[in-house]
Amino acid sequence: DADVTQTPRNRITKTGKRIMLECSQTKGHDRMYWYRQDPGLGLRLIYYSFDVKDINKGEISDGYSVSRQAQAKFSLSLESAIPNQTALYFCATSGLQGDYDGYTFGSGTRLTVV
Amino acid sequence: GDSVTQMEGPVTLSEEAFLTINCTYTATGYPSLFWYVQYPGEGLQLLLKATKADDKGSNKGFEATYRKETTSFHLEKGSVQVSDSAVYFCALSDKGGSEKLVFGKGTKLTVNP
Numbered sequence: 019d020a021d022v023t024q025t026p027r028n029r030i031t032k033t034g035k036r037i038m039l040e041c042s043q044t045k046g047h048d049r050m051y052w053y054r055q056d057p058g059l060g061l062r063l064i065y066y067s068f069d070v071k072d073i074n075k076g077e078i079s080d081g082y083s084v085s086r087q088a089q090a091k092f093s094l095s096l097e098s099a100i101p102n103q104t105a106l107y108f109c110a111t112s113g114l115q116g117d118y119d120g121y122t123f124g125s126g127t128r129l130t131v132v
Numbered sequence: 133g134d135s136v137t138q139m140e141g142p143v144t145l146s147e148e149a150f151l152t153i154n155c156t157y158t159a160t161g162y163p164s165l166f167w168y169v170q171y172p173g174e175g176l177q178l179l180l181k182a183t184k185a186d187d188k189g190s191n192k193g194f195e196a197t198y199r200k201e202t203t204s205f206h207l208e209k210g211s212v213q214v215s216d217s218a219v220y221f222c223a224l225s226d227k228g229g230s231e232k233l234v235f236g237k238g239t240k241l242t243v244n245p
Contacts, residue, residue, distance in 0.1 A: 022175075051232070051233075058237060059237060060221065060235045060236055060237035060238050061176075061221070061235040061238075063232060066232060076232075108175055108176065110176075110233075119181075120164075120166050120168075120178045120181055120223075120225075120233070121176075121178075121233055122178075123168075123175035123176040123177070124175050125174055125175045126174075126175050
């Protein structure tokens with residue numbers, strides 16, 4: 019099994035619908051992140067959590083919310099999806115030494131909002 | 133704030149050619165530097181890293197040296213293969229600053245046989 023698992027892998031949804039992307043990890047890491055990837059823009063941080071009781075906004079949090087249900091689970095929600103949220107979404111994890119060791123990424127969720 | 137600038141692609145090379153992808157950074161603290169690789173349809177994988185000035189990270193024939201004087205971390209490989217075709221991301225984590233990874237925009241590499 020993958021260290022960081024994202025579900026679903028692909029999703030098409032309609033404008034205005036609520037959608038949840040899920041992430042679970044077996045790394046035992048405390049820190050979890052949600053990134054969005056768009057062509058030509060690289061990866062941009064949406065939200066991050068350094069432990070179960072800690073939630074922080076990233077650079078592009080508007081229109082998104084998150085829930086850290088447990089150390090191993092971190093979900094991203096779009097309350098009312100819009101077409102410009104069409105993107106590839108990545109969950110990542112790191113230990114306390116993430117600044118030295120880097121992050122472990124999931125395989126991504128490709129979301130299309132029509 | 134912290135930022136990473138890497139050369140724009142796409143880059144197209146023939147097999148066995150020499151590869152350089154430039155990366156420069158700005159940071160307020162003492163960053164660690166990383167190169168990640170994303171193969172088609174997959175997530176990002178850590179390729180190599182360097183945590184202090186003059187360190188050289190290496191993996192799978194790729195190398196990058198942390199140059200504090202030029203704030204650079206250029207990725208090099210002496211002889212690329214078709215299997216190296218991917219998107220490469222330079223990133224930093226600023227231990228004295230945000231402590232989160234900041235990514236460049238990525239450089240797409242295509243290697244032709």
